[in-house]
Structure formats: structure tokens, C-alpha cells
Amino acid sequence: MASMKDVAKRANVGIATVSRVINNSGFVSKETRELVLKVIDEVGYVPNELARNFQKKQANMVGLIIPSTIQSFTGELTYHIEKELYNLGYHTLLCISNHAGDKELEYLEKLESHQIAGAIITAPFMSVQESYAYNHLPIVSIDRFLNQDIPCVHVDNFEASCRITEKLLSKAKQKVAYVGLGSFKSGITQDRPKGFRNTCIRHGRPHRVIEMHYKEQLIPYLRRVSAMTHDCDGYFFGCDYHAHKHIAWMYTQNQIVGRDFYVVSFDGLSTNKDYPYILTSVQQPFEALSKAAVQTLMKRINKTKTKTDIVLPYQVIEGDTC
Amino acid sequence: MASMKDVAKRANVGIATVSRVINNSGFVSKETRELVLKVIDEVGYVPNELARNFQKKQANMVGLIIPSTIQSFTGELTYHIEKELYNLGYHTLLCISNHAGDKELEYLEKLESHQIAGAIITAPFMSVQESYAYNHLPIVSIDRFLNQDIPCVHVDNFEASCRITEKLLSKAKQKVAYVGLGSFKSGITQDRPKGFRNTCIRHGRPHRVIEMHYKEQLIPYLRRVSAMTHDCDGYFFGCDYHAHKHIAWMYTQNQIVGRDFYVVSFDGLSTNKDYPYILTSVQQPFEALSKAAVQTLMKRINKTKTKTDIVLPYQVIEGDTC
DNA sequence: CTGAAAGCGCTTACAG
């Protein structure tokens, strides 16, 4: 591996000059620049990024802490976040927390000792006070408030939930049910059942909320849901995937969605296009969320003030299922 | 941030001694060790990993190059690979190539300038001769031969394909069809249609192979497949996801899988458990593939010889669909 | 068992 010193020697210049050429910083005469570039090319010199990062006391890397890569929601975010970061010259350190708050903290500690620039943490489990200890590292959260100092990027789940519940109520004639994960007490996601309840109550409509633990097996759970909701003809699923599974099951019972019962849902996953119907769903702006998270993080890295609550607009997909 | 120098000064020892304590290397008297540990605790010293990596000329990081995070196959691998690497003290640098060979090479170059320890590349697109230029960085591939020097971890797709095709032929009475992605000319994945053809010919059974481009829209494609296969009652799908989508569509046509037609498939995704039937499928050993890839990479990093063709056993899920 | 010193490959004042 050729180093700067080799280049400098071969070009008969100082290493500072080579550095200036590489970084396009300071003054270098045209001839010197060309000479240095020629030598760089000749010896196949590539700057040692590790040394650069060390010298700058900051790695051009950002940690991405996510609960899982198998789940669709985080998969979509991961895709866009990595892309945005790459375009800004940052590499993405993947940290899979497996839904464990202590693992999230462990990762943050390690990342910090690596002098990385910052971290984006999606759907975190970390408790507020613990996370607080680590806020010297610039952090941005997606879909959950961690504390006053950590910006959170999200859509207004409560409002979106109200809107889509209105839609459901306008079609369903009987009781309606909200079906979703229920363990994230302080997560923004919990605004979904809240908005649902709120809207049903406002309309004086009978309703129920059925919650599931994220470790529960999906199919037995959905069967239980079916058994519990014979008096319902409207469903609000907390995530698209569950909605699809329910619709598929109902089909085997000769219950056709959009005709015999209605379904609305949340997320707008890109896999929704692979179904024979269009799911009526709140569309999470995955790309916009990712961009906002990355941009906010960059501001924090550059010590620029940012808003701490970043709310993005969403769309409602008007589909066939409600 | 306290540094080693701070600790050394406060403990009245040399920085080499602090280093020895931290690394448990060389001789340190019990008292000195305890004193240093006490001071480390007092000042909250955390070693600067970036500096360590720089000094060692190797970052404790491994690049993971994958085509996408939205697709299930890579999602499962990513999960296990990250976990294995973490357990061995390595961080995972996520590189999403978006199915582009030049992007893969671009990533490899950057990773190398970061002095990372090695890279795992799943389902690569890179062409052989180009990749060759980068084999100074230890690389392991999953599911594709890149060149003679790069170990490839995979299951015997040809054999598995033959076996599952046998299964299909034992049930189907009419023509059978293979349906899958068709653009990876030199990929191991292409052994699936090969095994299918081979087995059908051996049995003298009418058959056809229908291939799709990975950028093609799934649903229109599957509709086309349906239209083209009215004379078929057996399907071998190159991946589970497509199988499920086809089965769902057929259901709407009152064609019941396992009764009116038969389906076998490849991958054994963990989401398969979320369907009302059990898909008859070749089970990719995701965890074993990941472990083998990581272990092989570690050997390469430590300059140990390894086999270059690493074949893992698979299972066949005996399901309801065939 | 311990410490002073060199060096990893860069960048950045500083002096010219």
C-alpha cells in the first residue's frame, strides 16, 4: 500500500502538499498539483480513510440501530437511510437490537468508542433516562420520543389514525376492531389505537381494541382475533402485514374484503403492490422519513440547532378494502 | 474524553502500562493493575477504538454487501450475519448494492480504504474479472462463484432442485412449470431451473421454464404466468414469495393448492409460517450459511487456508402444497 | 515488572 510519504518522495514535494492536493484545500500551484496527481496515479495511491478518520477524531460513519431486518417497515427505512448516508459520504454501521433496550445502549457505547459521527435509531426500546446518558453522541430517533434532546422524526400517528378510522366507520355498519402490537407503551405507534378509540367514541360507535405482544406467533393470534370479532365488520390493523394475513384467512371462510367486511391499515409497505387488491392504508413516507432523519442528524453533527419534533405529512391510500 | 495519557498521569504510570492492563497483555503486577483499573473507573476512560484500529492497520469491521434489505432472503441472512460478526467483536458495515455490480465494486474500494477486515457479499452481481482485482481484501461470497480465490458458501441448488422436482412430478399429472428470476447467468441460483429441466427430461415429462427479470413487476408477471400455464398442474417457484402470491391468486380462481394444483418452492423463509398452509419448499439453512460465511471469512482474515467451495446441507419442508 | 520512545498515515497551523 503506497502512502502519502511514498507519493511525496516520488514527486519531490512535502507530504503537506500531497495532502492539499487530495483535499483540494489551501493553495497548490497548477504544475505541482498536476505532478502530484500524476504520481498518485502511477503508484496507485489511495488515501487511508482509517488514518484520516483517526486524525479528524471522527469516523465518516453513522450507526443505524434497528430492531430487525426481517420486518418490512424497518427494511424499507434501512434501504433509504443507507442510500442517503452514502450520498453524503457516510457509511452505515448496522446494529440489530433484536427489540432489546440494553442491546441498543450497548451498541451506542461501542459506536461512540469508534468515534462515529452519529446514530439513527428506529423504533427504539431504550428507556428515556438510560438513553439520556448517551446523548453526547448525536442521535436521531424515528417513531419514538426518547427525551427532550433527541430529535424524533415521524408522522402524526394520532391524526392519521383518526382519519383512517373515520373512513372505516363510514363503511362498516357493525362493530369495529383495532388489531395491533401493544407493548410499546411510550411509542408513537400507540397513537394508533388512541386515535381509533377516540374517533369511535366521538361517533358513538361500538368498538374494541385487541393487542398482541411482538413475540406472539402471528397466525394463532389472528385466528383468535377472528374468533373474537364475529360481531365486527370493520378492522383497523396496526400494520399492513397483519391486515393481509387476516384478509387471506377470511377469504378461506368465503368472506370477501370490501364486500363482507372492511379493512384499513398502517404503513403502506412496498410489498402491498403484490396483492390482488389495494389495501386502504396510511402511507408512511419512507423516503421522506429517512431523508429527514439523515438531514437532522447532519445538522446535529454540525452543531446546528434543530427542531426536536419533526412531523412529516402522510398520504392515505384509497384502496379496495374499505 | 479521557485518554490513556490522562489515566497514566493520574495513576503515575507509563502509558504502556495502561495499555497492558487494558489489553491483558504482557506482565503487570497485581497492585499496578488494580491501581490502573481504579483510575480508569474514576475518570471513566473508554479506549478509543478508532485509534486502536488505526494503529493495528485494521478496523474491527466487516462489510456486508447485499442487493437489498426489502427482500426476505437477504433480510434473513443479514440478521444472522450481523449477529455472528458481533459475537466475534466485529461491526457490520451495511452496503446496499441495489443489484448493481459496479456499486458492489465501489463499496469494496471504499471499504478497503477504511482498512476493514473483510467483506461478505451475498448474491453478488460482480463480474469475475473485475472482482479479481479486489481480492487482496478477504472476501466470502454467498450463493455465487466469483472466482477461484473467493470462497463461496451455498447449498447444492442443483441437487435440491432435482429432489424437489421429483416430489412435484410425483403429484402433478399434467405439465409442470418452473417460474423464477432468470437474469443471474452465472449464479448458483440458476441451478434451480437446470435441476428442474434435468429431472423432467429424465422422467420424460412435459415441462416449461418461465423466467422473469428482477426489475419486472411481480403481479403482472404472475398473471402472465397463469395465462401461460393453463395446461400445467405443477409449479416450481424459484422463491417462496412468488409461490405464495401465485397460490393466493389461484385461490381467487377457486383453484386450491394441494388439490387442484401443486406447488414446490425454494428458500424456506421465516415468513412462511404466517400462511394458512405449509409450503413444500427447500429450506435454506440461513443460520448455518451465515455462520459458515463468517467463519470462513475469519479464517481468511487470519491467513488460514480454506476451502473455496463450501456446500451446506439443506432440508426439504414436507408441506401441504405438494 | 515498567517506562520512554518510535511510529501507524494522516491534517493543520506555522514559518518561510
Place this chain on the structure above:
DNA sequence: CTGAAAGCGCTTACAG
């Protein structure tokens, strides 16, 4: 416009 020098925070021979 250019180069010699210091220093980023470590590890590792080396001498004691």
C-alpha cells in the same frame, strides 16, 4: 505557494 514539524491515541519492541 511550499515544507518541516507537531500531534491525533494508541501498541509494541526496546532498554532497563
